[in-house]
Amino acid sequence: MNAEGFRLTFEAIRSEIxxxxxxxxxxxxxxxxxxxxxxxxxxxxxxxxxKTLLVKTLAQCxxxxxxxxQFTPDLMPADIIGTNVVLQDPGGRRYFEFQRGPIFxxxxxxDEINRATPKTQSALLEAMQExxxxxxGGPYVLEDPFLVxxxxxxxxxxxxxxxxxxxxxxxLFKLRMDSPGLSHLVEIIDRTTGPSPGPPAVVAxxxxxxxxxxxxxxxxxxxxxxxxxxxxxxxxxxxxxxAGAMARRYVRYGSSPxxxxxxxxxxxxxxxxxxxxxxxxxxxxxxxLPSLRHRVILNFEGEAEGVDADDVMxxxxxxxxxxxxxxxxxxx
Amino acid sequence: MGRAKxxxxxxxxxxxxAVGEAQRRLALRRAxxxxxxxxxxxxxxxxxxxxxxxxxxxxxxxxxxxxxxAAAGLLAAAVLAVTWRIPPLLAAQVVDLRLxxxxxxxTALEAISGSLRPGTLAAPVIDDAxxxxxxxxxxxxxxxxxxxxxxLALALTAAALLGGWGLVGVTLPGTPARxxxxxxxxxxxxxxxxxxxxxxxxxxxxxxxxxRLAPLLRDLGRRLQGExxxxxxxxxxxxxxxxxxxxxxxxxxxRRGREEGRAGERPRPGLxxxxxQRRVALDRAVRQLAEIGERLGQDPSPQDRESxxxxxxxxxxxxxxxxxxxxxxxxxxxxxxxxxxGDLSGARQxxxxxxxxxxxxxxxxxxxxxxxxxxxxxxxxxxxxxxxxGAEPPPGEQPAQAEAQSTGRAPGSRPPLQxxxxxxxxPPPGPNQGTAPGQGGVEEKMGDxxxxxxxxxxxxQLRGQQSEGRLTVSELPGPGRPGQVRAPLGETIAxxxxxADRYMERMRVPPxxxxxxxxxxxALAALR
Numbered sequence: 014m015n016a017e018g019f020r021l022t023f024e025a026i027r028s029e030i031x032x033x034x035x036x037x038x039x040x041x042x043x044x045x046x047x048x049x050x051x052x053x054x055x056x057x058x059x060x061x062x063x064k065t066l067l068v069k070t071l072a073q074c075x076x077x078x079x080x081x082x083q084f085t086p087d088l089m090p091a092d093i094i095g096t097n098v099v100l101q102d103p104g105g106r107r108y109f110e111f112q113r114g115p116i117f118x119x120x121x122x123x124d125e126i127n128r129a130t131p132k133t134q135s136a137l138l139e140a141m142q143e144x145x146x147x148x149x150g151g152p153y154v155l156e157d158p159f160l161v162x163x164x165x166x167x168x169x170x171x172x173x174x175x176x177x178x179x180x181x182x183x184x185l186f187k188l189r190m191d192s193p194g195l196s197h198l199v200e201i202i203d204r205t206t207g208p209s210p211g212p213p214a215v216v217a218x219x220x221x222x223x224x225x226x227x228x229x230x231x232x233x234x235x236x237x238x239x240x241x242x243x244x245x246x247x248x249x250x251x252x253x254x255x256a257g258a259m260a261r262r263y264v265r266y267g268s269s270p271x272x273x274x275x276x277x278x279x280x281x282x283x284x285x286x287x288x289x290x291x292x293x294x295x296x297x298x299x300x301x302l303p304s305l306r307h308r309v310i311l312n313f314e315g316e317a318e319g320v321d322a323d324d325v326m327x328x329x330x331x332x333x334x335x336x337x338x339x340x341x342x343x344x345x
Numbered sequence: 346m347g348r349a350k351x352x353x354x355x356x357x358x359x360x361x362x363a364v365g366e367a368q369r370r371l372a373l374r375r376a377x378x379x380x381x382x383x384x385x386x387x388x389x390x391x392x393x394x395x396x397x398x399x400x401x402x403x404x405x406x407x408x409x410x411x412x413x414x415a416a417a418g419l420l421a422a423a424v425l426a427v428t429w430r431i432p433p434l435l436a437a438q439v440v441d442l443r444l445x446x447x448x449x450x451x452t453a454l455e456a457i458s459g460s461l462r463p464g465t466l467a468a469p470v471i472d473d474a475x476x477x478x479x480x481x482x483x484x485x486x487x488x489x490x491x492x493x494x495x496x497l498a499l500a501l502t503a504a505a506l507l508g509g510w511g512l513v514g515v516t517l518p519g520t521p522a523r524x525x526x527x528x529x530x531x532x533x534x535x536x537x538x539x540x541x542x543x544x545x546x547x548x549x550x551x552x553x554x555x556x557r558l559a560p561l562l563r564d565l566g567r568r569l570q571g572e573x574x575x576x577x578x579x580x581x582x583x584x585x586x587x588x589x590x591x592x593x594x595x596x597x598x599x600r601r602g603r604e605e606g607r608a609g610e611r612p613r614p615g616l617x618x619x620x621x622q623r624r625v626a627l628d629r630a631v632r633q634l635a636e637i638g639e640r641l642g643q644d645p646s647p648q649d650r651e652s653x654x655x656x657x658x659x660x661x662x663x664x665x666x667x668x669x670x671x672x673x674x675x676x677x678x679x680x681x682x683x684x685x686x687g688d689l690s691g692a693r694q695x696x697x698x699x700x701x702x703x704x705x706x707x708x709x710x711x712x713x714x715x716x717x718x719x720x721x722x723x724x725x726x727x728x729x730x731x732x733x734x735g736a737e738p739p740p741g742e743q744p745a746q747a748e749a750q751s752t753g754r755a756p757g758s759r760p761p762l763q764x765x766x767x768x769x770x771x772p773p774p775g776p777n778q779g780t781a782p783g784q785g786g787v788e789e790k791m792g793d794x795x796x797x798x799x800x801x802x803x804x805x806q807l808r809g810q811q812s813e814g815r816l817t818v819s820e821l822p823g824p825g826r827p828g829q830v831r832a833p834l835g836e837t838i839a840x841x842x843x844x845a846d847r848y849m850e851r852m853r854v855p856p857x858x859x860x861x862x863x864x865x866x867x868a869l870a871a872l873r
Binding site for chain 2: 015016228231232233234235236237238284289290291292293294295296336337338339341342
């Protein structure tokens with residue numbers, strides 16, 4: 014696959030999703046970026062705004078396996094990864110056989126992931142990180158592409174088990190799905206109350222996605238672009254010299270190196286999706302919030318004052334020098 | 346395959362060429378900026394000095410400074426544009442930033458230079474950058490023209506010029522600059538008045554050069570009063586006229602030298618008193634000659650002739666001292682010879698020619714005197730304006746004050762022997778000094794000089810509540826002024842002796858000193 018093929022395929026998938034999902038342009042693009050960057054997405058939004066539909070539509074476009082797991086407090090790890098069941102052969106001899114759980118799919122919707130116990134959450138998160146499932150007779154390797162979209166409800170926190178920072182760090186993006194605007198809402202009710210438009214067309218398969226994933230890693234990044242990603246991540250650390258006032262005041266822990274990796278890789282995908290063969294600082298800036306907002310841990314003061322991680326990240330992003338050219342005063 | 350390679354090579358050339366152009370544009374832009382900054386700084390300094398001129402009597406050559414600022418900026422820009430080299434990667438990044446290249450050029454340049462890890466997308470990156478940059482004009486994002494800095498420099502330079510020109514002579518009240526401006530106006534009035542007096546005197550004394558220059562002096566005075574003029578311009582105008590006066594004065598002295606028969610030798614500039622004395626002597630001689638000529642026309646008796654001959658001989662003798670020019674002396678001598686020979690008419694004509702010669706010389710001396718006065722007035726104005734105005738100190742007081750300031754001693758604490766002029770020669774007599782009634786010498790009128798008090802000044806500080814400042818008072822304990830003794834000597838000595846005895850009894854005085862004091866008063870009593 015070449016860059017142009019990448020762009021066309023990406024655009025085709027996006028168009029098919031748009032046929033079903035109204036609005037949420039950035040969200041759709043970022044979910045697709047996460048898919049091609051081989052990452053996972055933590056989707057935050059109130060119920061009923063199309064999270065499940067988005068994931069399901071994506072899976073339909075790609076003709077890959079899709080499963081949905083509704084996380085509840087009594088959900089057990091075996092309910093996700095599978096379990097050994099006792100079977101009997103024709104000779105009457107009994108034996109154990111591993112029955113694969115819903116994790117053995119390529120696009121997995123982990124709905125309300127924070128409602129399950131940490132034990133169950135960790136089973137999913139291990140599969141996300143290692144892309145293998147440890148079980149009797151295993152380990153079992155999960156097939157690429159493998160995209161987990163975990164959702165959590167930001168307003169109903171009672172009886173939930175918030176994801177630990179170490180596990181949140183494993184998500185490439187944390188996306189926020191807002192309620193649709195007026196015009197989009199009108200279009201939603203128009204589409205959903207009329208004749209069904211039919212399922213989206215399959216425009217790519219797993220093999221194409223894997224090729225896209227490989228091509229994305231070939232995208233070159235200039236030295237100053239990589240430096241910007243590193244600077245941005247360093248600036249989230251309150252004890253770093255480059256940290257801004259807001260980071261020093263409200264941040265307890267900054268982003269891990271995974272944040273820089275996520276940022277650059279996602280930037281490469283975005284560049285290809287836009288028909289460019291080189292990643293730019295603007296790509297990183299556009300993806301700084303979804304890539305880093307969940308990796309910045311606020312301190313007590315930040316929590317107490319209700320500071321949003323997005324605000325902190327915006328402040329940091331505006332302070333970090335993107336390119337040496339910005340420091341050239343005689344250019345203007 | 347070959348075509349692909351050729352295309353790739355063209356792409357590289359396009360990228361490198363665009364980066365090179367960007368380098369040149371950036372170097373030029375940066376040179377403009379630095380040149381503009383330099384000009385702005387220098388013009389700002391000029392403007393500050395022009396503004397300071399409102400309060401301080403400064404000489405600000407704003408035209409020269411503004412020209413130098415612009416020249417320095419242009420020169421710096423030219424030198425920097427030629428010598429500065431912008432790194433290519435930085436130039437590519439600036440192109441990306443200014444033309445929204447999304448880091449295409451920088452990435453492509455890194456791919457060309459081999460600093461990127463080789464990958465399958467290296468060639469497309471260069472191709473993408475080449476296609477992108479070929480569709481853009483670098484001049485849109487990277488203008489090589491002077492930017493805002495140069496515009497600011499231009500504005501500051503124009504402001505300095507306008508301020509320098511428009512604020513000439515404008516001063517703030519209560520500042521030293523205002524004081525100088527007032528002094529200039531005051532001196533203008535004075536020069537105008539002096540010019541009027543000179544014009545009148547020159548007309549009466551037939552002083553041609555003075556009559557010619559007096560209007561110029563009056564015009565200068567009016568200009569000093571009327572125009573907004575700073576100190577330097579005023580001093581310049583005075584200096585220019587002063588040179589003209591000096592040249593005229595030299596010319597008059599040359600003519601006088603020729604008239605006096607001293608060809609090739611220019612008379613030295615005389616003191617005003619010398620010129621005056623010479624004019625008085627000449628006037629007296631002219632009057633005497635006129636009287637002699639008149640008496641010669643009245644057919645004098647032999648006794649009168651002898652008297653006239655003696656007078657002519659005496660006049661010729663005075664002339665030998667140098668008061669009268671050689672030609673006049675010759676005419677007087679000729680008159681005397683003709684009188685001895687009995688040629689009264691010839692003697693009379695010779696006397697008339699001598700009087701005319703003296704009269705002409707008198708006119709020249711008057712001219713010289715007038716020019717000297719004009720030069721003196723100009724010098725005085727120049728000094729006062731240069732000093733910055735203020736009241737003119739009375740003659741003789743200024744040196745004492747200056748010395749007091751330099752030595753830290755107050756006037757009056759100096760012994761009489763060190764008074765100015767005490768060890769010097771007697772100054773030349775003034776123009777009105779003479780023996781006629783009402784023209785007596787200064788020394789005769791004033792009498793002997795009074796000795797200064799031989800006391801050391803003592804300072805004391807008084808603290809008071811009415812003022813926050815400190816009040817310093819001075820007391821000069823010392824002997825009184827010497828004058829006539831009015832008390833009888835015997836009584837005074839007796840009183841002093843009694844006082845001395847009383848003090849010696851009350852105080853601890855060593856015996857040997859006590860005897861000495863007693864012997865002193867006894868000796869005084871013996872004089873009685």
